[in-house]
Amino acid sequence: MIELKSLCKSFDGVPAVRDLDLVVGRGEFLCLLGSSGCGKSTTLRMIAGFIQPDSGSVLIDGVDVSGYGPDARPTSMVFQDYAIFPHLTVAENIEFGLKAQKLAKDERARRTEEALDLVGLTGLGGRRPNELSGGQQQRVAVARSLAIRPSVLLMDEPLSNLDAKTRIQLRTQLREIQRDTGTTIVYVTHDQEEALALGDRIAVMKDGSLEQLGSGHEIYLAPSNGYVADFVGITNWLAGEYAGGSDESWEVNVAGAVLRATPASTSSSVSPGSPVDVSVRPEDVSLSEEDAPGAGVLRGVVRDVQFLGPVVRTYVEAGGSVVIVHSAQSGWSPGANVRLSIGEGAARAFPRVEGAWRPPAAAARPVVAVAAS
């Protein structure tokens, strides 16, 4: 449906998007995810035609639209700040784009009603935007975009001005609308939870380049590099050294204890003693009494226990470092001596590569120090 080929864009000589190749399928919900300034919006605006690439091309439905302006593309954009006209009613806002398409009055009215129904604003067509909540205003913006029946809906952080509850509600509604209409959506967000909730696939960007493209499961459970592991979700980092093992499972020496870890797909060659960073998600660590039979090899001391509602977050220190553990319940108290176990296959090993991204130093983000049992 959408094909980006070697897209490049610089501003004042500084690259914003570098040699980006990306294919979005028909009816797919693709999230562009990355931290501020990584080039998400620039990519979206190049798809929309608001920004011309320095080089490379944009194909939509097999047609090279690189030289076309925004109006000549089968796309419609929804912005973070709604961008609806305050002096027009809701219905007039929605009709605005339909008039530009030169549709007959009856057809405009029909499509306006249909779009209002789709976003759950039936009966509110006569209101002015200032008589609506933020969430309702953003729904008007979505309705206005959908009414013109674009092949591709481009959304730039559309929910970020809304409160948490409304955001979650609108996410679900957006997914439903997308399923009902079959619209292809490219959705920019810096919120990893939003990307996981919405995207059929997620494209993680950093410094104008694509770091990984995959489903939420793939990105979260099998990040291809340390940056993605760190950016999506919470992870603990353990610094260690490669000690041996097969292509599928490495033994990594972490401060005297040997952990089993799955090497990440970008693994370069390693030899015994090569530095390796091991990533472990908080929900993959469990705690047991220090002297419990079968307890893990990592020894620690509980420092803090925080009840967060659906999850209990326990901070465990060993050797002056801290690891985060998530569990449904926690009977631990600060000061308790514990052992940490890591779920089978849950640890991922990233060989340290000179000049590549590295987890923050232990001082900035303390990790557990371990002792052999």
Ligand SMILES: Nc1ncnc2c1ncn2[C@@H]1O[C@H](COP(=O)(O)OP(=O)(O)OP(=O)(O)O)[C@@H](O)[C@H]1O
């Ligand atoms: N019109 C412009 N003129 C100059 N520099 C720009 C322009 N637009 C974007 N940039 C720069 O290009 C880089 C990428 O910006 P972009 O807006 O695409 O990032 P982003 O990932 O969408 O960030 P954010 O989440 O903060 O919106 C940034 O360094 C930004 O300062």
